[in-house]
Amino acid sequence: MMDGYVVSVADALELHPELSDIAPVPQIPRRRERVLDMPDLDMGMLDFLSLYGCELQYVVGERNSIMGRVMQPLNRLRYETRFIRAAETCISETDGEDIQEELEEAIAHKTESLPIAIWNATWGVEEIERLFTLSQGYYPGSGDDKVLAELSSGVKRVNQTVRGLLDGNTDEPLDYVGGVHQLWQAEHRAGQLLNSARLITARLEDATALLTRRVEGAPLCSGSEPEAPPDELVDIYTDGYGADIEDYLGRIEQAREALIKPLDTLAAQQSETMPSAFRDWYRLYLETGNTDSVWGQLARAITAHKERWQQLLTQCGAFPQ
Structure with missing residues (x-):
């Protein structure tokens, strides 16, 4: 879908599409680098x-x-x-x-030493590697994602337990945590989301580069009176970006809020215990508030893309809704 969108934008602008290489997301640090003595x-x-x-x-x-x-x-x-x-x-x-x-x-x-045991029982387990595996493609573009809801609920409950343990409540229940680990073992949504975030960012930047070339070139509409932009271009904006792409972006944002943010919290509230080998990976691929992370890069790519579309289409005196 994302490659096709770039090609469609290029065709509508009568430009040659250029698809940039997508830098792979690194795997979560190995278990021996995550587990603390x-x-x-x-x-x-x-x-x-x-x-x-x-x-x-x-x-x-x-x-x-x-x-x-x-x-x-x-x-x-x-x-x-x-x-x-x-x-x-x-x-x-x-x-x-x-x-x-x-x-x-x-x-x-x-x-x-209890914070070390807590860290090892959350980020040191083997099951978390399966949740973040990058070998299962991209986040689904359609359907009711019940798996996401289950993962979200589980991580949020673990966060509450971790907070209680760190606050000194050793009566926090732990019987359910094994079931959460089993779900991490079986599902791969976190890794799929990282793959999708990197892909979307790259392709939006590719399409934005095409729009920029057109904006900085000859005006789309050269008349002194307002006129309609070319139909093909409007269709790409309203149906290609405004429908398909924005729908997928909405799913990614929903999943980020439901799963990535709670996982961010699970790591952040243990920042004093977090090993250095994990910290660098966390900042770039899990910390949602970090502008240098994949999530910050995605947000910038979305904003820049929308701005370029607006600049191009308003050259004709009107911006389609």
Whole structure:
């Protein structure tokens, strides 16, 4: 559709269409660049806590088991929150000052490292790579996108949970997060949106360059009285751009608001934990408020294209609605 639009504009202006190369969007950084090392308690402290007679001994025992030592990021986050809750309960159940000090030290350690566990359970999981894969083409141009609604709802709920955890509420529910991860694994809307944003930007810039050549050349209408622009050109504007292209732009904008913005929030609210290798990619491909990102570039391309159409068609004294 976008290539055809550029060709149609060129034909109507009697110019040669030139389709620029589209710079590929880079993949989301590899998992080893996204996952952060998770500090753990001193083993001597863990041994001590495992012998203490409250629920914490079972939590620590789970971590010390063979399966516990290879926890996936989401399970590790569950463990960290359970540990903090169990340790807080233990403090209220014991009168020994030495034990209370050990527990308080453990809680402080776990609380300090909790943002790392949160990051790894969101941006460090394998499933996020499938959501951002670039191998599944472009965002659909038609149809009721129920998948988008499900993805949007899931990310927004995760954002609420992350905010609560960062604010110190270790009771935040985590049981649903696995289902959100499964949806990320199965769907590819984020990557499709990045592909579409880059494609639309390039082709609008190609069409704008054609319009600019015509605007800066001989006037479209040279008479002193207002006259109608050429029918073919008006058709391209009203049917090609005003209908097909703007309809697709509307879908992209809706999807950006529904999915990309919540994903932006999911990363931004963890900015203090975000690894540097991810930060550069985030700023250019996910940060919707950054004018240098693909979304800022798309916004500029749309504005410039509309302005050139208006400049060209108003040469005839009237601008079609």
